[in-house]
Amino acid sequence: MIATDGPVRLIEPKRFGDARGWFTEVYSEAAYDALGITCRFVQDNHSYSAPAFTLRGLHFQTPPFGQAKLVRCIRGRILDIAVDVRRGSPTYGESVAAELTAENGRQLFVPVGFAHGFVTLEPDCEVTYKVSAPYAPANDGGIAWDDPDIAFDWPLPAGTTPELSAKDAGLPRLAGWTSPFDYDGRPLTPLEI
Numbered sequence: 001m002i003a004t005d006g007p008v009r010l011i012e013p014k015r016f017g018d019a020r021g022w023f024t025e026v027y028s029e030a031a032y033d034a035l036g037i038t039c040r041f042v043q044d045n046h047s048y049s050a051p052a053f054t055l056r057g058l059h060f061q062t063p064p065f066g067q068a069k070l071v072r073c074i075r076g077r078i079l080d081i082a083v084d085v086r087r088g089s090p091t092y093g094e095s096v097a098a099e100l101t102a103e104n105g106r107q108l109f110v111p112v113g114f115a116h117g118f119v120t121l122e123p124d125c126e127v128t129y130k131v132s133a134p135y136a137p138a139n140d141g142g143i144a145w146d147d148p149d150i151a152f153d154w155p156l157p158a159g160t161t162p163e164l165s166a167k168d169a170g171l172p173r174l175a176g177w178t179s180p181f182d183y184d185g186r187p188l189t190p191l192e193i
């Protein structure tokens with residue numbers, strides 16, 4: 001059984017503004033537990049993407065190293081996406097996405113069983129995210145960002161090809177692939193704060 005960490009969630013932590021600027025808590029165990037995000041995060045990641053329309057994804061780690069992720073953008077603007085890849089899920093292959101910006105401070109929580117990716121919407125974007133399992137390169141997995149069965153409408157200007165890693169350019173499609181993630185009954189709901 002895969003650990004349940006709540007459904008995909010969009011979170012907007014409160015900012016306390018004053019003459020200096022603002023203060024915000026970006027993670028607290030008690031507050032996130034209360035939201036149903038009960039996993040234990042064991043690693044923090046930080047990536048910098050130089051060109052606009054850099055696309056990283058769609059990624060996951062296979063069990064037993066499946067990762068829930070709590071993602072935010074601390075510089076620039078990204079569109080962040082989670083795709084349901086839980087075998088037998090009524091929303092298998094469906095996605096939810098949210099714009100995460102340094103300005104809006106929003107976070108996307110991506111549970112185990114979802115492929116995750118993002119595209120940067122301007123140059124020089126930095127993304128940080130907490131993950132609930134350690135990096136396990138042997139369990140690295142992914143699905144093609146442009147898989148026609150997902151048919152995600154990436155916000156790429158006409159004629160723009162995204163900046164991709166060699167690995168991401170060669171990821172397989174959902175068709176012909178058997179997901180290692182079980183459906184655990186959690187629905188994929190539209191995102192709301």
Ligand SMILES: Cc1cn([C@H]2C[C@H](O)[C@@H](COP(=O)(O)OP(=O)(O)O[C@H]3O[C@@H](C)C(=O)[C@@H](O)[C@H]3O)O2)c(=O)[nH]c1=O
Nearest residue numbers: 045047056057059060069116117118134135136165167
């Ligand atoms: C993910 C990861 C990578 N690395 C190394 C491996 C490689 O040499 C280099 C770059 O790795 P990648 O090309 O996989 O990086 P990237 O394409 O940014 O991968 C990330 O994409 C986003 C969308 C996710 O959801 C993450 O979980 C992760 O898969 O960093 C680590 O040392 N630890 C890690 O946890």
